[in-house]
Amino acid sequence: MSSRFLSLGRYLVQASLSFTLLIQPIPIFAEHENQASILDVSAYQENPYVDPEIWDDLSPYFLPEDHPIKEMLDDIFSNKKRVIQSKKSLKKAKFKxxxxxxxxxxxxxxxxxxxxxxxxxxxxxxxxxxxKEIRSVCRIFGAQLMQEALDRYGYNSLFKVPKKWIYPLPAEPSPPDKKKYCRRNFVLVVEDMEILNKEKNYDMWKSTAITTEKLDALYIIVNELGLCDSIVAFNIPFSSDGKIAFIDTEYFHRWPIKFYRLDHYLSLEMRGYWKQLILNQYHNNGVEPTP
Structure with missing residues (x-):
């Protein structure tokens, strides 16, 4: 029997169990939001709306079932109403x-x-x-590559990368059966890097917080991994702990890098150093200089 039919079978068993519970005088969910669900929802149930091959491919990147926030995510998204249906439904579910x-x-x-x-x-x-949600795997791969490089070069005191996982949404409730809606089956869980707001971040990039040491390290990581989008201040913002966070991890191994994109975020002094660094790398290693 194919995995697709096995998946459907498990779904029908679940549906039958749910119906049985509904006719019993047993509350399925706790009355208060902060209490855990009475049902054991710790194990992921294969989603009948997801191709079994896609499920199997993505499952190694799922949020661990014993992760501290797994139960809370289950409780939030196992609502009677579709939380992820729209911006309005997100706000109603207390998302900011x-x-x-x-x-x-x-x-x-x-x-x-x-x-x-x-x-x-x-x-x-x-x-x-x-x-587009399937590209979450690229973001996870990118984050892992970046963390490995930071560990290898000893740059963890300068930079940081959020850990990322895929959380598979419960199959039900379903979105409305209308053409304007497209069912989403996964969300990406990301560690909060506590990044500074836009203005404060840009101020930091023009301040003495940017040193030649940081620029040297940034060049090495971006150039080695081909981080084509991690060369602008809004994708590598400062965090509240003073570290620079690589938050856009989707694109990697994409060369050549347009290093000049960082120029206008830097102070005049550091801009001059950055341009000279790129020019030196070109002469030494044949890396294409900025225009």
Whole structure:
């Protein structure tokens, strides 16, 4: 019997069990939001709306079932109403919108019960973002590559990278059966790097917080890993602990790097050093200089 039919069979068993519970005088969820669900929801249930091959490919990157926030995520998304349906439903579920999900870009949201973590997600209403959620794996790969490089070079005192996992959404409730909605099956869980706001971050990049040591290290990491998008201040912001965070980990191994994109974020002194660094690398290693 194929895995697709096995998956469907498990789903039908679950549905039958749910129906049985509904006709019994047993509350399925705790009355108070901060209490754990009465049902054991710790184990992931294969989603019948997800191709079994995709599920198997993504499952190694799932948030561990014993992770501290797993139970809270289960409780939040096992709501009677579809939490991820739209921006409005996210807000109703007490999510705070940190970054708007415009067109094909994901929302970045926080929740009072998920302290220390953020979610990157697409809502069902983002019809133009179809299949983009699968790229979460790229973000996880990128984060792992960056952390390995920071460990290898001993740069953890200068930079940091958030750990990332995929959280598979419960199969139900489903989004409305309308063309304008596209079912989302996964969200990305990300460690909160506590980054500074835009203005403070840009101020830090022009301040004495940027040293030749940091620029040397940044050049090595970005050039070695081909981090084409980690060369602008808003993708490598300062955090509250003074470290620079690599938050955009989706794109890697993409050369050549347009190093000049960092120029206008730097002070005049550090801009001169950065340009000379790139020029020296070109003469020594044949790396293409900035225009």
């Amino acid at each position: 919108i940190i970054r708007e999900g415009k067109y094909r870009h994901p929302y970045v949201v926080s929740h009072p019960r998920l302290e220390g973590y953020l979610l990157k997600l697409y809502t069902d209403a983002q019809e133009y973002a179809n299949k």
